[in-house]
Amino acid sequence: KIHLMWFRQDLRLIDNQALTAAVEDKDAQTVAIYIHTEAQWDKHETSMGARAFVARQLQSLDAELRELNIPFYVLESTDFKASLKLLNSFVQMHHVHALFFNKQYEVNELARDKEVHQWINEIDCLAYIADFDDSVLVPPMKVLTQQGEMYKVFTPFRNAFLKVLTEQHLRVSKAPDKKAENVFVLDGQFESLVISCKDLVQYYEKNTCQSILENLPKVSETEAINSLRVFCTEHAAKYDEVRNFPYQDKTSRLSAYLVHGLLSPRQCVRRLMMVHPNVFNEPKSGAFCWLNELIWREFYKHLIVAFPFLCKHQPMIEWTKNIEWRNDMSLFDAWKEGKTGYPIVDAAMRQLNQTGWMHNRLRMVVASFLVKDLLIDWRLGESYFMSKLVDGDLAANNGGWQWAASTGCDAAPYFRIFNPTSQSEKFDEEGHFIRKYVPELAKLSSSTIHEPFAKNAPFGLNYPKPIVEHKRMREQTLAAYEKAKSFG
Numbered sequence: 307k308i309h310l311m312w313f314r315q316d317l318r319l320i321d322n323q324a325l326t327a328a329v330e331d332k333d334a335q336t337v338a339i340y341i342h343t344e345a346q347w348d349k350h351e352t353s354m355g356a357r358a359f360v361a362r363q364l365q366s367l368d369a370e371l372r373e374l375n376i377p378f379y380v381l382e383s384t385d386f387k388a389s390l391k392l393l394n395s396f397v398q399m400h401h402v403h404a405l406f407f408n409k410q411y412e413v414n415e416l417a418r419d420k421e422v423h424q425w426i427n428e429i430d431c432l433a434y435i436a437d438f439d440d441s442v443l444v445p446p447m448k449v450l451t452q453q454g455e456m457y458k459v460f461t462p463f464r465n466a467f468l469k470v471l472t473e474q475h476l477r478v479s480k481a482p483d484k485k486a487e488n489v490f491v492l493d494g495q496f497e498s499l500v501i502s503c504k505d506l507v508q509y510y511e512k513n514t515c516q517s518i519l520e521n522l523p524k525v526s527e528t529e530a531i532n533s534l535r536v537f538c539t540e541h542a543a544k545y546d547e548v549r550n551f552p553y554q555d556k557t558s559r560l561s562a563y564l565v566h567g568l569l570s571p572r573q574c575v576r577r578l579m580m581v582h583p584n585v586f587n588e589p590k591s592g593a594f595c596w597l598n599e600l601i602w603r604e605f606y607k608h609l610i611v612a613f614p615f616l617c618k619h620q621p622m623i624e625w626t627k628n629i630e631w632r633n634d635m636s637l638f639d640a641w642k643e644g645k646t647g648y649p650i651v652d653a654a655m656r657q658l659n660q661t662g663w664m665h666n667r668l669r670m671v672v673a674s675f676l677v678k679d680l681l682i683d684w685r686l687g688e689s690y691f692m693s694k695l696v697d698g699d700l701a702a703n704n705g706g707w708q709w710a711a712s713t714g715c716d717a718a719p720y721f722r723i724f725n726p727t728s729q730s731e732k733f734d735e736e737g738h739f740i741r742k743y744v745p746e747l748a749k750l751s752s753s754t755i756h757e758p759f760a761k762n763a764p765f766g767l768n769y770p771k772p773i774v775e776h777k778r779m780r781e782q783t784l785a786a787y788e789k790a791k792s793f794g
């Protein structure tokens with residue numbers, strides 16, 4: 307009896323609900339696969355950094371599964387459609403009795419999985435399919451208003467969410483035990499489709515720039531768990547005080563691990579509770595503040611399930627479809643390259659381009675700048691982020707962009723517009739972060755660095771003048787939003 311574990315964005319052994327279920331039946335042999343769909347990654351604009359990260363983790367998973375005597379194959383396909391065909395014949399050729407996977411909530415992924423569920427009636431050997439809400443603390447559509455609808459505002463969602471979360475038992479399951487050695491014969495037709503993890507790593511590393519590779523989080527499940535442990539014991543207590551200062555870099559840096567499934571959110575909360583047992587009763591604590599961020603993650607995942615159009619480039623607030631964007635591509639290029647003449651924006655964009663990660667405060671600042679200072683459609687920014695972030699995630703990225711553009715849930719009113727210079731003065735007061743990523747400004751004093759040309763920049767400073775004037779653009783943006791709103 308073959309149980310097939312289909313790995314997707316859940317690349318770990320510990321607390322993997324589908325894997326735990328797959329190995330439970332001692333009479334069954336568990337076989338695991340991962341289907342590499344590069345064309346789908348292209349369609350989803352998955353960054354090279356993310357691909358290299360996933361490839362490295364597949365290599366690590368491969369070694370760990372081998373230790374457990376669980377055969378594991380990374381199979382080559384193109385896109386989701388082709389991957390379904392491959393999976394279907396894999397199931398039939400190997401007489402798979404049961405198929406196990408963890409759910410993904412994006413529109414294309416849901417459509418793919420819906421088709422898989424239909425196989426129950428079509429493939430004789432397949433007795434059942436088991437899928438799990440493994441990437442979330444609480445399954446989508448389980449936290450609803452009294453009218454039975456998804457919340458559109460974060461705070462009431464969080465309060466209701468906490469109630470559900472504390473009522474359920476948060477269990478973290480162990481990695482599977484080592485299996486007895488058992489021969490599994492791969493059908494000949496699949497042999498040519500098996501990719502070696504080493505080759506996959508080499509392929510993506512060759513296509514990823516060196517600075518991104520050097521900055522990737524260390525890849526393995528053990529590294530992910532270590533980072534979580536260190537963060538919870540050393541930094542969580544003060545998270546509320548330090549999380550907004552990019553130069554201090556004291557957030558957990560767990561995002562890529564969570565996105566690609568090297569860690570589960572349950573592990574995060576269990577570890578947090580172990581170190582801070584009163585976290586749920588201390589809403590003013592640093593630990594609770596961090597828990598709150600994990601709930602933002604859930605909020606955005608629940609939202610894309612309740613409102614699938616969010617996955618299709620649609621805003622949450624209808625009238626914002628009427629905004630007339632200026633979409634000046636030369637300004638967009640300057641933003642992408644970190645050459646806007648606004649030091650904090652440029653430092654942040656260069657951090658993204660060089661490392662594949664950006665601090666949350668800066669994600670808010672640069673997103674607001676693109677949309678409200680350059681009047682460029684938020685969707686262009688959203689897609690640029692996906693193409694660069696190692697932790698790129700449709701739900702969180704879309705949520706963040708729509709929040710910044712005031713087109714989404716819990717929108718700050720559109721007339722509240724970040725001033726990039728005051729953000730810089732407030733969150734990088736001494737200019738340390740700017741100096742790190744904009745070396746042209748390294749010699750400027752902390753009073754000049756936030757706005758060099760307003761304060762007698764040194765002669766010959768090799769740095770662009772501001773590409774727009776914040777005050778003027780603020781007015782233009784407000785007018786564009788008001789006009790759009792008046793159309794209804």
Ligand code: FAD
Nearest residue numbers: 557558559560561599603666669697698699702703706707
């Ligand atoms: P921590 O501060 O330590 O937070 C812990 C975890 O909580 C994070 O790892 C993440 O999983 C979750 N989290 C924290 N803040 C948020 C948030 N605002 N929304 C959703 N989840 C959150 N996060 C992504 O994981 N992928 C993205 O593609 C992404 N795009 C973003 C785009 C914009 C415009 C904005 C404003 C935010 C975006 N975020 C995204 C959220 C947030 O910036 C990152 O999760 C965070 O910076 C990751 O760093 P960390 O792991 O040190 O976070």
